[in-house]
Amino acid sequence: MRFGFSWLAVGVCLFFHPNVNLNLAQSANILAIFPFHYGSPFLVARPLIKTLVKRGYNVTLISPQGLPPNIKGVRHIRVHKLNKRMQEIIETDKILDFLINKWMESIMAATMYFNMCQDILSDDGVQRMLKDKREHFDLIMMDASNLDALYGLVEYYNATLIGLTSISVNWYTEELAGNPAPSIYEPISQIGYSRDHSILSRIYNWIHINEERLMEHLVILPAQLQVFKKFFGYSDQKFYELRNRFSVILVNNHFSLGRVRSNVPNLIEVGGLHLSESPEPCDKELQKFMDDAENGVIYFSMGLDILVKFLPENLQQTLVKSFAKLKQRVVWKNEIFSMPNKSENIYVIEKSPQRHILAHPKVRLFITNGGLLSVMEAVDSGVPMLGLPIFFDQFGNLRWGQTAGMAEVLDINNLKEETLTNTIRELIDNPKYTLRAKKMSKTFNDRPMSPLDTAVWWTEYALRNRDVSHIRLKVEEIPLFLYYRIDRFVPFFLRFGLIAASVIFLGLVFFRKCV
Numbered sequence: 075m076r077f078g079f080s081w082l083a084v085g086v087c088l089f090f091h092p093n094v095n096l097n098l099a100q101s102a103n104i105l106a107i108f109p110f111h112y113g114s115p116f117l118v119a120r121p122l123i124k125t126l127v128k129r130g131y132n133v134t135l136i137s138p139q140g141l142p143p144n145i146k147g148v149r150h151i152r153v154h155k156l157n158k159r160m161q162e163i164i165e166t167d168k169i170l171d172f173l174i175n176k177w178m179e180s181i182m183a184a185t186m187y188f189n190m191c192q193d194i195l196s197d198d199g200v201q202r203m204l205k206d207k208r209e210h211f212d213l214i215m216m217d218a219s220n221l222d223a224l225y226g227l228v229e230y231y232n233a234t235l236i237g238l239t240s241i242s243v244n245w246y247t248e249e250l251a252g253n254p255a256p257s258i259y260e261p262i263s264q265i266g267y268s269r270d271h272s273i274l275s276r277i278y279n280w281i282h283i284n285e286e287r288l289m290e291h292l293v294i295l296p297a298q299l300q301v302f303k304k305f306f307g308y309s310d311q312k313f314y315e316l317r318n319r320f321s322v323i324l325v326n327n328h329f330s331l332g333r334v335r336s337n338v339p340n341l342i343e344v345g346g347l348h349l350s351e352s353p354e355p356c357d358k359e360l361q362k363f364m365d366d367a368e369n370g371v372i373y374f375s376m377g378l379d380i381l382v383k384f385l386p387e388n389l390q391q392t393l394v395k396s397f398a399k400l401k402q403r404v405v406w407k408n409e410i411f412s413m414p415n416k417s418e419n420i421y422v423i424e425k426s427p428q429r430h431i432l433a434h435p436k437v438r439l440f441i442t443n444g445g446l447l448s449v450m451e452a453v454d455s456g457v458p459m460l461g462l463p464i465f466f467d468q469f470g471n472l473r474w475g476q477t478a479g480m481a482e483v484l485d486i487n488n489l490k491e492e493t494l495t496n497t498i499r500e501l502i503d504n505p506k507y508t509l510r511a512k513k514m515s516k517t518f519n520d521r522p523m524s525p526l527d528t529a530v531w532w533t534e535y536a537l538r539n540r541d542v543s544h545i546r547l548k549v550e551e552i553p554l555f556l557y558y559r560i561d562r563f564v565p566f567f568l569r570f571g572l573i574a575a576s577v578i579f580l581g582l583v584f585f586r587k588c589v
C-alpha cells in the first residue's frame with residue numbers, strides 16, 4: 075500500500091511539475107538529401123525518415139522523381155534531372171573503361187557528382203525553397219558521398235550536418251568524420267587492388283589508395299568547389315571548413331560483419347537499419363513451392379539492378395544446367411520466364427520477396443552478387459552464401475562472409491558448370507557453413523539497441539548538441555610528429571646513437587693505437 079502511494083506521489087509531482095517535458099521529441103525542421111537513383115540508399119534512409127516524421131519532425135526530402143515513392147508526412151522536392159544521371163553512366167559506351175581504369179572511373183564519377191549538384195541546386199523547387207525567407211532548417215541529413223558543393227546549404231541555413239551512408243565505411247567517410255588514420259586501409263574502388271600480403275602488393279596497394287586521395291583532390295573536389303562558388307558565393311576556405319562540419323555519420327556497417335576498425339565517437343554503426351521495415355509479402359504459389367521442397371531451397375538473385383538479360387547467354391546456360399543437376403528446388407529472381415533448357419526444379423519470379431524467402435526454414439543457400447543489403451539479409455537470416463560479385467563493394471562484402479566461413483566466392487567471368495555445381499553441393503552438404511551462418515546471425519542481432527533506435531537517438535543527439543567540437547577528433551591538435559610519437563623516439567635514438575657513436579669511436583681509437 076505504501077508503495078502504491080509513493081508511486082501516486084511521483085505521478086502527481088511529474089504531472090504538476092512545470093519543467094518536465096512530456097513531449098518525447100522536440101519539433102525541428104530537417105532537410106534530407108538523397109539524390110542517387112537506385113534502391114539501396116532509400117531502403118536505408120526510409121525507416122529513419124518515417125520514424126522522424128512519427129516523432130513530430132518536419133522533414134523535407136530532396137530526391138529523384140518517383141524514388142522513393144511518397145512518404146506520408148514528408149514534403150517531397152523531386153529533382154527530375156537526377157533520374158537520368160546514373161542512367162547516363164550505365165549507358166555510355168565507356169562503361170567498360172569505367173570499370174577497368176581507375177582514373178577514367180574517377181573522371182566519370184567527378185562529372186556525375188558535378189552534374190548532380192548542379193541539377194539539385196538549379197532545380198526550380200530547390201530554388202524556390204532557397205529564396206523563401208520563411209524556410210529554415212535545424213538539421214541537414216545527406217549521403218556522405220562526394221556531393222561536397224551541397225555543404226553550402228549547411229552554412230546557408232546555419233544547420234547541423236549529419237551523414238547517412240548505405241555502403242559500408244571507407245577511408246573517405248572516415249576522413250569526413252574526422253578520422254585521418256583508419257586502422258584498416260581499403261580503397262574505395264576495387265579495380266586493380268590486390269589483397270595478398272606480400273611486400274610488393276602492400277606497396278602497390280599503398281600507391282593505389284594514395285592515387286584515390288589524389289583523384290579526390292585533383293579531380294573531384296575542384297569540380298565541386300566550382301559549383302559551390304557558383305551557387306553560394308562563399309570562399310574556398312569556407313568550402314574546406316564545411317567539409318569538417320559533420321556532426322554524426324551513421325554508417326551501414328556492423329563490426330560483426332568483419333570490418334572491425336578503430337572508430338571515432340561520431341561514426342555510428344547502424345548496419346541493418348533497413349531490416350526494421352517489415353518484409354514484403356509472399357504469394358501463395360511461391361510459399362507452397364518452398365514449403366513442399368523436400369530437399370531444401372536455393373535462392374538465386376543478382377540484386378535489384380542487374381537483370382538476367384544483361385548476363386551473357388552462355389553464363390545463363392551454365393546456371394540452368396547446373397541447377398538442373400541439383401535435388402534442391404531453386405527460386406530464381408529472373409525477368410526471363412521462358413529460358414531454354416529450364417528444369418522443373420526452377421521457380422522463376424520477377425520481383426522476389428527476398429527477406430521472406432531468406433527467412434523460410436527450408437532455404438539452404440543464397441546465390442548472390444553481394445550487394446551490402448543482400449549480404450546483411452543473408453546474415454540476419456543465417457543463410458550461407460555463394461557469391462558472384464560483379465562490381466563496387468560487392469567483392470569486399472563477400473570476402474568478409476568468406477573469411478567468416480559462411481560463404482564461398484566464384485569468378486562470374488570464368489564460371490564452369492562443374493565448379494558451380496560442386497561449390498553449391500559443398501555449401502549445402504557441409505554443415506559448417508550453416509553453423510557459421512547461424513552464429514553470425516546471432517552476433518549480428520545481439521545489440522543494446524536496434525539499428526533504428528540507434529539512428530534516431532544519434533540524430534536527436536546531433537540536434538541537441540549543435541556544437542560538434544566535443545565529438546570530433548581534433549586532428550589539427552595532433553601534428554604528425556606527435557601522432558607517431560616521434561617526439562618520444564627522437565631523444566631515445568639520439569641517446570642510443572650517442573652511445574653507439576662513442577663506442578665505435580673509442581673502438582676505432584683503441585684499434586688504431588694497437589695497430
Ligand SMILES: *[C@@H]1O[C@H](CO)[C@@H](O)[C@H](O)[C@H]1NC(C)=O
Pocket residue numbers: 101102103132
Ligand atoms: C512544421 O510544420 C508545421 C506545418 O507546416 C508548422 O506549423 C510548424 O511550425 C513546423 N515546425 C517548425 C519547427 O517549423
Ligand SMILES: *[C@@H]1O[C@H](CO)[C@@H](O)[C@H](O)[C@H]1NC(C)=O
Pocket residue numbers: 232540
Ligand atoms: C547559428 O546557430 C548557432 C547555434 O544555434 C547560433 O549560436 C548562432 O548564433 C547561429 N548563427 C547565425 C549567424 O545565426
Ligand SMILES: *[C@@H]1O[C@H](CO)[C@@H](O)[C@H](O)[C@H]1NC(C)=O
Pocket residue numbers: 391414415
Ligand atoms: C539445351 O540443351 C541442349 C542439350 O544439352 C543443347 O544442345 C542446347 O544447345 C541447349 N540450348 C541452349 C539454348 O543452350
